[in-house]
Amino acid sequence: MSKQHHYTTGLRWTGNQGTGTSNYKDFQRSHSIKVSGKPEIQGSSDPSFRGDKTKYNPEELFLSSLSSCHMLWYLHLCAVNEVRVVDYTDQATATMEENTDGGGKFIEVILHPKVIVEEQGMIEKAMALHKEANEKCFIANSVNFKVIHRPSCKVSNSVD
Structure with missing residues (x-):
């Protein structure tokens, strides 16, 4: 139910x-x-x-909703799959297409999660869990376009 x-x-x-x-x-x-x-x-x-650039706009809040929903599901899935994440950041990007009549819609969102895990042996599972997080994300399941993921993962003591 x-x-x-x-x-x-x-x-x-x-x-x-x-x-x-x-x-x-x-x-x-x-x-x-x-x-x-x-x-x-x-x-x-x-x-x-004609908006104020010092304030949040609906488009930024929408993109932030997609990014944070993915992160929260991802962290949950990592916890239940014994993948110890020690840091997570994302620089999400979006493209909105404006029509000639002034209306428009989002046509693409790309999440760029950068994950740091405790051990080398966790990287493969950590990368795979992004797919499941996307499938479970409430916000991603509510949009009419694909949310693309370009994740990266490294071990906490590795050097860039």
Whole structure:
């Protein structure tokens, strides 16, 4: 039997300059995202769409969701498969394609997880677990494009 989980976030537009949306150029795209009991996130649109470059945009948050979901599943799978990860980083990239009408969609996400494990004998299993993590990731299973993985793995005392 499947189990459902429910999520609630609050969003508030904070970019009213006094005249609301009277003109496309007369309002800021600033907003705040709030989840009960957690720090507020300051957001805006991408600077390409008149947003504030110092604030997170939805596209960055979306990419971060894919990256962190993969990492969390991966670390779980490593733990249950006795692969001892001592460090994990990712520099995820994404490509969004804008249509002539201004709409668009993401067409590609590439995760670049760099994993450091305790022992040489763990590398093969550590690399293989990325596939299973992708298959289990809630966010990756919810998108309509392939999430590509280009992982690397080394032992904690090895030199680059």
